Amino acid sequence: MIHLSVDRGLLRREPIEYESLSIDEKSFHKGHSYLTVLSDPETGTVIDVGEGRTKKETKALINRSLNSSQQSKVKTVSMDMSKAYIHAIKEVLPDSHICFDKFHLVKYLNDAVDKVRRREVKEQEELIKTRYIWLKNPENLTEKQRLKFEATDLANYKTSRAWRIKENFRAIHFKQRSEEAFILLNQWIRNAQKCGMGQLIKVADMFDAHMQGIVNAMVYAIAERLNGKLQEIKLTVRGYRTFERFKSALLFFHGGLSLYPLKTQ
Numbered sequence: 684m685i686h687l688s689v690d691r692g693l694l695r696r697e698p699i700e701y702e703s704l705s706i707d708e709k710s711f712h713k714g715h716s717y718l719t720v721l722s723d724p725e726t727g728t729v730i731d732v733g734e735g736r737t738k739k740e741t742k743a744l745i746n747r748s749l750n751s752s753q754q755s756k757v758k759t760v761s762m763d764m765s766k767a768y769i770h771a772i773k774e775v776l777p778d779s780h781i782c783f784d785k786f787h788l789v790k791y792l793n794d795a796v797d798k799v800r801r802r803e804v805k806e807q808e809e810l811i812k813t814r815y816i817w818l819k820n821p822e823n824l825t826e827k828q829r830l831k832f833e834a835t836d837l838a839n840y841k842t843s844r845a846w847r848i849k850e851n852f853r854a855i856h857f858k859q860r861s862e863e864a865f866i867l868l869n870q871w872i873r874n875a876q877k878c879g880m881g882q883l884i885k886v887a888d889m890f891d892a893h894m895q896g897i898v899n900a901m902v903y904a905i906a907e908r909l910n911g912k913l914q915e916i917k918l919t920v921r922g923y924r925t926f927e928r929f930k931s932a933l934l935f936f937h938g939g940l941s942l943y944p945l946k947t948q
Contacts, residue, residue, distance in 0.1 A: 689931045692940025699723075700753055701730070703905055705784070706762040706772075708736045711929040718926060719768075720933065721748055724761055724784075724905045728939040732930040741771035761905045763787035764893055782900035783893060785857055791889070792849040793818050795882040799845040809835055810842060817846050820853075845883050848875050857904045864901035868894060 705724040708717050719733045721744055733744030745754070757776050761784040762768045772781055796817050804810040816824065816832045824832060836843045851874075855867050868890070875887035890897060934940060 685931050685935045686927075688942040689934045689938065689940065691944070692934070692938060692942045695941045698750060698753060700756045701749070702756060702758045703903075704730075704757055704760045704776075704779075705905070706741065706760060706768050708763070708765065711926065716926070718929065719744055721745065722937075726939070727937065729933050729937045732933050734926045734930075736765065736767060738767040738771045738774075741768055742775050745771070745775045759899065759903050759905060761900065764791075764889065764896075769896075780899045780903065781896045782903055782905055783896040784900055784905060785853075788890070788897065788900075789849070789853055791886050792852060792883075795880075795886045796842065796845045796849050798882040799880055800842040803841050807838075807840055809838065810840065813842075817842060821850075841880060844878065845880055848878055848883055855901070857901050859901060861898055861902050864898045865894070868897055868901065 701723055703724050705720075705722045707720045707722070709720060710717050717736045719736050719741055721730045721733070722728060723730060731744060731748040733740055733747075749757075754776055755778075757779045759780045759782050760772050760776060761782045762772070764783055764787070769781060772779060797814060800810055800814065800817055804813075813831060813835060816828050816835070819828070821829075821832075836846075852871055855871065859867075872887050872891050872894070875883055876891075878884065878887075935942070
């Protein structure tokens, strides 16, 4: 029924001119099976879903989903730093601005902070069972977690210093002029590169190499409205072991489609 409803909705969908697009990868079952979600970040609507995450597959997804007129109207594309996605956009939408969205940038930093903690916990027993304390936003900590965080933060471990670097990045405002964005980002990168922690330095170097895309994201401040929703669908449809089933579920719940049969006289 979901398949039939989605097919019906796609046939009814009128061409829409999108100024902003978002590209995101998701795994859909165990064993490194991935799909690419093309969406409208302004409304959180899934435009289409493609199997795989290569440059060829991404180009095919965009060309299938958007006609030449629609493609010419796209100004920004939000994504992570996947080389395949970057090259695909440069070839298919060469006039658009690539933006590396804040959600994925913070995810890179969270991964780095966790790597610092995993190495340091071997020497500092106080860091045992503190993983989620350093990954959560401070305002989301429980009272017990907050007390544990304060105790370990005051000890000035490498983990807490790595966390502060990550939080300094989170504090950068994503909605400002390009000149100011460049200065703030460049300052954060140079400070992070001097931290002495290889995991953070690696991320800082990556941000440095992709500075223009991050500055674009800071200037255009595109909202990422789908990440949480896609994760919910992923958890809901664990039993959907094929690409087609997962694709239909994403479009059924978040495709903004007209799904109901038309009334007949």
